[in-house]
Amino acid sequence: MNALAAKPLGHLDRLEAESIHIMREVVAECERPVMLYSIGKDSAVMLHLAMKAFYPSKPPFPLLHVDTTWKFKEMIAFRDRRAAETGLELLVHTNPEGVAMNIDPTVHGSQLHTQIMKTDALKQALDKWKFDAAFGGARRDEEKSRAKERVLSFRNAQHRWDPKAQRPEFWRLYNARKGPGESLRVFPLSNWTEADVWDYIAREGIDVVPLYYAKERPVIDRGGMLIMVDDDRLKLQQGETVQQRLVRFRTLGCYPLTGAIESSAATLEEIIAEMRASRSSERQGRLIDHDGSSSMEQKKQEGYF
Amino acid sequence: MHGGLATPAPLRAPAGPAPADKPLLRFITCGSVDDGKSTLIGRLLYDADLAADDLIAALEQDSKKHGTQGDDLDFALLVDGLAAEREQGITIDVAYRYFATEKRKFIVADTPGHVQYTRNMATGASTAELAVLLVDARRGLLDQTRRHSVIVSMLGVRHVVVAVNKMDLVSYSQEIFADIERDFRAFAEHLRFLTIQVIPLVAKDGDNLVHASKKMDWYSGPPLLAYLESVASDDNARVLPFRFPVQWVNRPSHDFRGFSGFIAGGNVKPGDIVRILPSGRDTTIARIVTYDGDLAHAVAGQSVTLTLTEEIDISRGDMLVSPVSPAKIGDRLSARLLWLVREPLTLDKSYLLKLGARMTPAFVKQVASHIQIETGLAEPLADSSQTLAFNEIGEAELWLDTAIACDLYEDNRETGGFILIDRVTNETVAVGMVKQSAWTERSARNGVEASYASMEGVPPPDHLLHPTPLRSLVKSLSWRVPGSVITFGAAFLFTQDTGISAAITGTEIVSKIVLYYLHERLWTRFAVGLTKNEPPHDDTGL
Numbered sequence: 001m002n003a004l005a006a007k008p009l010g011h012l013d014r015l016e017a018e019s020i021h022i023m024r025e026v027v028a029e030c031e032r033p034v035m036l037y038s039i040g041k042d043s044a045v046m047l048h049l050a051m052k053a054f055y056p057s058k059p060p061f062p063l064l065h066v067d068t069t070w071k072f073k074e075m076i077a078f079r080d081r082r083a084a085e086t087g088l089e090l091l092v093h094t095n096p097e098g099v100a101m102n103i104d105p106t107v108h109g110s111q112l113h114t115q116i117m118k119t120d121a122l123k124q125a126l127d128k129w130k131f132d133a134a135f136g137g138a139r140r141d142e143e144k145s146r147a148k149e150r151v152l153s154f155r156n157a158q159h160r161w162d163p164k165a166q167r168p169e170f171w172r173l174y175n176a177r178k179g180p181g182e183s184l185r186v187f188p189l190s191n192w193t194e195a196d197v198w199d200y201i202a203r204e205g206i207d208v209v210p211l212y213y214a215k216e217r218p219v220i221d222r223g224g225m226l227i228m229v230d231d232d233r234l235k236l237q238q239g240e241t242v243q244q245r246l247v248r249f250r251t252l253g254c255y256p257l258t259g260a261i262e263s264s265a266a267t268l269e270e271i272i273a274e275m276r277a278s279r280s281s282e283r284q285g286r287l288i289d290h291d292g293s294s295s296m297e298q299k300k301q302e303g304y305f
Numbered sequence: 306m307h308g309g310l311a312t313p314a315p316l317r318a319p320a321g322p323a324p325a326d327k328p329l330l331r332f333i334t335c336g337s338v339d340d341g342k343s344t345l346i347g348r349l350l351y352d353a354d355l356a357a358d359d360l361i362a363a364l365e366q367d368s369k370k371h372g373t374q375g376d377d378l379d380f381a382l383l384v385d386g387l388a389a390e391r392e393q394g395i396t397i398d399v400a401y402r403y404f405a406t407e408k409r410k411f412i413v414a415d416t417p418g419h420v421q422y423t424r425n426m427a428t429g430a431s432t433a434e435l436a437v438l439l440v441d442a443r444r445g446l447l448d449q450t451r452r453h454s455v456i457v458s459m460l461g462v463r464h465v466v467v468a469v470n471k472m473d474l475v476s477y478s479q480e481i482f483a484d485i486e487r488d489f490r491a492f493a494e495h496l497r498f499l500t501i502q503v504i505p506l507v508a509k510d511g512d513n514l515v516h517a518s519k520k521m522d523w524y525s526g527p528p529l530l531a532y533l534e535s536v537a538s539d540d541n542a543r544v545l546p547f548r549f550p551v552q553w554v555n556r557p558s559h560d561f562r563g564f565s566g567f568i569a570g571g572n573v574k575p576g577d578i579v580r581i582l583p584s585g586r587d588t589t590i591a592r593i594v595t596y597d598g599d600l601a602h603a604v605a606g607q608s609v610t611l612t613l614t615e616e617i618d619i620s621r622g623d624m625l626v627s628p629v630s631p632a633k634i635g636d637r638l639s640a641r642l643l644w645l646v647r648e649p650l651t652l653d654k655s656y657l658l659k660l661g662a663r664m665t666p667a668f669v670k671q672v673a674s675h676i677q678i679e680t681g682l683a684e685p686l687a688d689s690s691q692t693l694a695f696n697e698i699g700e701a702e703l704w705l706d707t708a709i710a711c712d713l714y715e716d717n718r719e720t721g722g723f724i725l726i727d728r729v730t731n732e733t734v735a736v737g738m739v740k741q742s743a744w745t746e747r748s749a750r751n752g753v754e755a756s757y758a759s760m761e762g763v764p765p766p767d768h769l770l771h772p773t774p775l776r777s778l779v780k781s782l783s784w785r786v787p788g789s790v791i792t793f794g795a796a797f798l799f800t801q802d803t804g805i806s807a808a809i810t811g812t813e814i815v816s817k818i819v820l821y822y823l824h825e826r827l828w829t830r831f832a833v834g835l836t837k838n839e840p841p842h843d844d845t846g847l
Contacts, residue, residue, distance in 0.1 A: 009606045011329055011410060020608035021567040024552045028621055028662070053608070054565075055596040057557035140401045147400040150428075164397055168424040168645055170431040170736050172567065173659055173724050177731035191412065193403045 012200050019046075019188040020053040021172060022151055023135065026186050027060055029176035030133040033186075036122075037063040037090070039075045040252045041208050042137030042189055044082075045197055048206050049188060050135075051086065062089035064125055064134070068117035069094055070105060070254035072230050078209045091129065095121035105256045106235065113254070123159045126183060133176070133184040141193045151190045157181030198275060202268045214248040214266045225259035250275075329410045330538050333399075333429040334468075335457065336439030337449035338418035341470045345439065345508035345529075346402060346415045347380025352515040353406060353530060380509065397422055399429040408534045420449060423456070423696045424645040427736060430457045431722070434538050435464040437529070442475045442505070446488050452678045454489075455698065458496035459641060459676075459738065461718055464536055465493070467503040468529065472521060473510065479523045495681040500536070504529055542605035547571030547579065547627040548712070548720050550661030551619055555610050563594055563610040564619055566662070569719035570712075571627060572604040573611070580628040581619055582710035587628055589614040622663035624710040624720070632720060635742030636708040640723070641676070642669075642701045642737045644693035650701075652692055656734065658705060660723035666706040667725070674700045693735075700740070714738035784821060789814050 009017075026033055035050060037043050050059040065079055083090035098116040105113035126134060140147045150166050152174045167175055176184060189197070201208060219226045220240045227234070229242050234256055236242070247260035248271075265274045334342040347364075368379045400415045414429030430436065436457040440450055457465065467489050475481045486503040493501060504513055505521050506529065512518035513528045527535070548570035555563035573579070577590045593600040594610040603609045611625065619625075626632045644650055650669055658667035672691060674683040676698040683700055693699050714721030725735040789810050796806035 009604065011327070014329070014606055017567060017606055017608040021552070024565055024608070025662070028553045052596040054553075054555065055610070056561060056563075056594065057555050141403045144400070147402065148398045166398060166425070167733050168428040168736065169733075170428060170724055171718060171722050173722065175659070175724060175726055175731070175733045177657070177726055179731060191401070191403070195405075 012196065012203060015192055015196055016049065016052070016200070018172075018191065019049045022174070022186065022188040023050055023053045023059075025172075025174050026133050026135070026152070026176060026184070027054070029174075030184065032129070032131050033061040033133040033135065034064045034091075034126075034129065034131040035059070035061055035135040036137070037065050037079065038137065038252075039065065039071070039079045039209060040137070041197055041201060041212060042139065042192075044206050044208050045192070045200055046135060046137045046189060047082065047086065048204060058086075059088060061135075062091050064091045064093065064129075064131075066118060066121045066125060067092050067094045068113070068121070068254050069099065070113075070117070070233075070256060072209075072211055072228070072252065072255045074211055075209055075252060078207075082207070091125070093121055093125035093128070095124060104233070105254055110257050113257070117254075126159070131183065132178065133186055135186045135188060137189050138187050139189050139192050139194070139197075140187075149187065149190070151187055152176060153185040153187065154178065155183050155185060159183070161185075195272075195275060198268070198272050202272060209252060211249045211252060212271065214246055214263045214270075216244045217247050217260065218242045219245050219247055219260055226262070227258075228255055228260055230255040327405060327408065327410045328538060329412065330435060330533060330536065331412045331414075331433050332435040332437060332533065333414040333416050333426075333433040333457070333462075334437045334439060335416045335426050335430065335453040336418055336468075337441070337444075337447045337453075340418060340439035340441045340444075340450075341381075341508045342418060342437075342439050343381035343400075343415055344379075345437070345468065345470065345506075345514070346413060348508050348511050349514050349530060350402070350404060351380060352511045353404070397425070399425045401429075406530070406534060411533065418449060418453075420452075420696060423452065424643075426453060427456050427460065427643055427645075430460045430462055431736070433457070433460075433462050435466065435533070435536060436462045437466045437468050439468045439470050439508075440485055440489070442469050442471050442478075442481055442485065445485050446492065448678060451492065451681070452696075454493065454496060455676060455678055455681045456643065458493075458498060458681070459643070459698065461714065461738075463497070463499040465498045465501050466529065466532065467501065468508075469503065469505045470508050472505045472512065472518075473507045477505075477518075477520050479521075482524075492681065502526065502532055502536075504532065542570055542717075542719075543572055545570035545605065545717055546630040546632075547573055547577075547625070548605075548632060548717060549573070549579075549611065549625040550663070550720065551621055551623045551625065552662045553621060554619070561612070562616070563592075563612045564625070565608070565610045566625075567608045567719075568603060568605045569661070570605050570717050572602060574602045575599075578628055579625045580631050581617065582624045582626055582632055583634045583708050584623070585634075586617065588617055622661070622709075624661060624663075626710065632710040632712050633742040633744075634708050634710050635744045636705040637743040637745060638667075638703040638705065638711070638737075638739055639673075639741035639743075640701060640703060640737040640739050641698065641714075642672075642693060642725075642735045643698050644695060644735050646727075646732055646734045647695050648734075649694045650692040650735070652690070655728060657726040657728055658703065658709075658723055658737075659726060660709060660711055660739075661720055663709050665709055666728075667703050670702045670704050672699045672701045676700075701737075703737075708744055711739050711742055713740060713742070785814060785817060788817070 035046065037047065047063070054060060063083060079090070095117055098121065101116070103113055103116050138146055140149065145163070148163060150169050152167070152169065153161060154167055155161060178184060200206070218229045220229060220236065220242055222237070222240065226245065226247055228247070245262060246264055248263045248265060249258060249260055252258060263274060265271045334345060336342055397417055399417065402413045402415065404411050414433060416426035416429040438450065438454060440446060454465070467486070469482055469485050472482065482505045489503065490501065504526060505524050506513035506518070508514065512520060513524065515528060515530045517528050518524070526532070549566050549568055551564045551566050553565040555561070555565045573590060573593065575590050575592055578587055579590060580587050591612045591614045593603050594612060600609065624632060650672070652670065653668050655666050655668050658665055671689055672686060672693055674685045676682070677684050693701070712720040721739045723737045723739070724733050725737065726732065727734050792813055793806050793810040796809045797803065800806055
């Protein structure tokens, strides 16, 4: 028996209960839900919440990873291990057209890479398996256009988001109705902040990719961003040298597009302390967010998560 | 979908220091367009040093491109996240911001002021405890200010801060401020706010946001942030009667049958007797199951899975409630509706009503009155064919296809609020708050008692036609006594012997009474040939 329940509910308890409620609603009202598993800390929390939401049943949906082929090697290893541990089905999809075109973010740029290897690939995967609801780990505090998104975000048959015509959402009442071909993006972590995610990871003892912890890693300094050399596909430009530096990642994406931060935070407590003292926002290390101040909204309208 | 058992919780890694659990306040900013809501939030984050450096750098860039403040920072751009919003300088949809001070955590919903986006404002208001209502000091209370006041009050927001903004443009005049305060308090008399705080401020300059204004020393109250930190939040959900809408039946194997849901009121522990609605059957809680182990006690605000001591057919949409103060069952609702879409409400059209985890077809029979936004009062409609147009609020009567369990909205937001969904477009067309609930006889027989009876495995009983054993016994005696007198007479006529006649009669009395009683009891099991009186189908319940 758990004595915690007698105490007043804390902030994390409320967030947890809200996320679990959202997942159960979607599972009850949709035909074929799927969880987009992007391997990062938010996905780790979301997967943990899913295990809680349906216990003692297993979450009644598979995990889907849209693999751009440019993820960190440690992320892929972590993904396969977590899938095996939870016993959930793991679906992996890569855009075959992108592979045929040999898309390289350092050559073709982050915008084209994101469009082909992430946005298009995601749409292909959702269509291929006919998923009508996809859980994503996005949070409203991450970025300005995400702050505007509903918990259940409606997408038309072309997967487009219309930010001017979102369904109103009241209390805990979610409208999951949709026509053939239409789908929902569902964000159970909408009301979580970066600090909440780390506090919860610490409280629950959730496993995260080791890249979040500081370690000596081979990096190059490219335009002020520290890019980790994860494999030999990263071509050095003139004047760049690989240096071993004590770094960690605050957010994880494709390795050539994700900047490391210099940090010695090697434990959860140190990460949380560092985050609380930080003067910069979480997505500062994401190149794709700097393509213009409306770039995330543009990507989302086109079907990006 | 039920794919076997999940592995239980792994051993916990050594947990970090418990985060200081500060109380949370959810509030919204609302008011008419251009009254400075987004600017207020942006400036508040900036002054309280809660905006990240790279966001401020981006703000400096954006201010040059889209800003409306000349060379100064345009703080609205810190929150207006959509491209169309930045281009047009208006807020279209509600933006949620998360920040914490030393004393408190906040979730603020910055809502749009434009009439056409009222529904997005209502979205933000539905989960708020407090509303910061902005008023432009030059313009005073506008229609939209009143409409927002009515909506936040209707949605159950009990605390309001009237932020009289742009005081610099009225020379920081105490008289103008006092006039607006008096107007608002007079208007709000009909509304249901528990507290009203009126604060003069200049959002773009930060006067009375985080720091007290030096230019308005006549104002002796707290600045906005200090007030928000101190206002009491009303979390009374756990003292309400127990409410548990069943979201999902959890059935991983034949040995386990649990009911998953979010506790919408009160608390529960194993051994508690609960009533299942709408069937009305009482049962007992066996376990409160969670991934982290069984709980001895669970309270409103938790998501749990309950198991019962008996095998009972319960499905999504049913509600487990306290048998002492159960929710109401009804198929006629009297409710306040806010109409959210351009296509007006159509009477007698079948919409889907969602309340808790229950979805049922419903139609609006009549709109009884409109709420006048100037006064906040209901005005009865003379013409019964009149309905609700975009953004209009009214009192309506709804007829539901099946009876549902619900509470009055003023008693419980979670089980008293509902939405209407268009069956063709799938849009959410209205949000409603239950004021009254009633139950017609017809649905009582066809819907609810039948499902109760079917669980018992017997046909629907009609208690008026169902004799008790005592009645059967009395009936057999009243039949037997005159019958036995005739039997004795007949026996004596043939035998002329009192002894033999008495013996025959005695044997017959005992055997026939038993036989009659058994026969009568047997017939109560069959409904063949029984008719009932149809009660009149009036709808006086509301």
